[in-house]
Amino acid sequence: MVTRLFRSALLALCLPALAFADEPNLDNGREVNGTCAACHGENGQGGKQGEYPRIAGQSAKFIEFTLKSFRARERINLPMFPYTQERELPDEDIRDIAAYLAAIELPTRPPKFKDTDDALTRLTAMQKVMLIPRVEGDIAAGKTLYESRCTTCHGDDARGKRLVPMLAGQYSSYLMRQMQSFQAGERPHDEEKPGEGVLKGLKEAELQNMLAYFTTLQNIEDK
Ligand code: HEC
Ligand code: HEC
Structure with missing residues (x-):
């Protein structure tokens, strides 16, 4: 009896931890992205000609590592520092937002629309198109x-x-x-x-x- 109780107590302790140990929760990632979108754009495409970098399509590992470096002030980012503090951005949120952003593909050309596509569909697709303009240089x-x-x-x-x-x-x-x-x-x-x-x-x-x-x-x- 005691051992069974002990075992179920142990299981109850471990299961939730196991459940969110590795698998990113993309719905939560989308929610966290609401904060990031203010600067980096709804689709992580960045903005203001690179004042805010593109973060969509970057590897999840790099995004996670970078958010943790901002949080620890190993890489200094004054605009982002407050958002990366533990209360604002716990490790699970970092994992989820990293997976969410990594999965966004930004096409470099406008899509081919069908006659039946409505204005909203077109607008949403066009907002994702991302092409870095040519710069001077050899x-x-x-x-x-x-x-x-x-x-x-x-x-x-x-x-x-x-x-x-x-x-x-x-x-x-x-x-x-x-x-x-x-x-x-x-x-x-x-x-x-x-x-x-x-x-x-x-x-x-x-x-x-x-x-x-x-x-x-x-x-x-x-x-
Ligand atoms: C107040 C504006 C602001 C908000 C909000 C913001 N960022 Fe940033 N972020 C920046 C700026 C500015 C930089 C560039 C810093 C620099 O020049 O080093 C940056 C850089 C980054 C980088 C580094 C990109 C690279 O290629 O080096 C990542 C990753 C990033 N942000 C992710 C996020 C995520 C995820 C969120 C939401 C949780 C977020 N940011 C919210 C302004 C913001
Ligand atoms: C030994 C591996 C290595 C080599 C070689 C290397 N890099 Fe990097 N580079 C990295 C790593 C790792 C990072 C991320 C650093 C970090 O954020 O801590 C990085 C980051 C960068 C960034 C910042 C991008 C961003 O989104 O923040 C630029 C720009 C860059 N490298 C340019 C170059 C160029 C140009 C060269 C060649 C002259 C080069 N690197 C050679 C490993 C390397």
């Missing part, structure tokens, strides 16, 4: 530089993987700001000492060439 030189220093982690297609973020499809101005903050040692990239590493010594024009190259890699429909 595309060929950017490709050579990118391939010599960056593909091992960010991938040939610049889409990243796991803890490495995508670069293709992200706002150019946002990427420039991040690269300069890596060079200044203000945000850790993937190096042992702040400011050292693959971006060290690269001139602004060289960074700009890579940004120009990234804008040629973003048509997911072409792949």
Whole structure:
């Protein structure tokens, strides 16, 4: 009797924990996104020409890791800091919003509509279309530089993987700001000492060439 009681008590304690240990709850993710949408847009597409980065389609691992770094102030983000505090954003919410955003696909071309599609359907679909405008820069030189220093982690297609973020499809101005903050040692990239590493010594024009190259890699429909 005692053991059975003990066992069911143990089960009662463990089951709820097991139930939400790993499986993300996408409905909750959608709800949390209500807060994020104020800055990053309803579909996580970002805005204000990259003041707010695109977060949709980024890997769930990277989003989780990043939200936790903001929360711990390892990566400084003043606008977001209050939203990432434990009371506002517990670990389960982080897991759910990361899975929710990772699953959003943003097409780079307007969809083909059917005559029967109503205005709302069209508007909703158009709000998801995301194409980073071409920027100045030498595309060929950017490709050579990118391939010599960056593909091992960010991938040939610049889409990243796991803890490495995508670069293709992200706002150019946002990427420039991040690269300069890596060079200044203000945000850790993937190096042992702040400011050292693959971006060290690269001139602004060289960074700009890579940004120009990234804008040629973003048509997911072409792949
Ligand atoms: C008040 C505006 C604001 C709100 C609300 C906000 N963010 Fe942000 N977020 C920003 C800004 C600004 C940056 C860029 C910071 C920088 O330049 O380093 C950012 C950066 C990020 C990044 C890093 C992207 C990258 O590629 O490096 C992630 C991930 C992110 N936000 C997720 C979220 C999520 C999830 C929420 C909702 C829980 C959210 N944000 C709510 C303003 C906001
Ligand atoms: C050894 C692996 C590695 C190499 C090589 C590498 N990166 Fe990264 N990169 C990362 C990781 C990991 C992050 C995420 C860092 C973080 O947020 O803590 C990152 C982040 C970035 C970001 C920020 C993107 C965002 O959404 O916040 C940019 C821009 C970037 N890298 C550009 C480059 C460029 C350009 C090169 C080549 C010159 C390069 N990286 C080489 C691993 C690497």
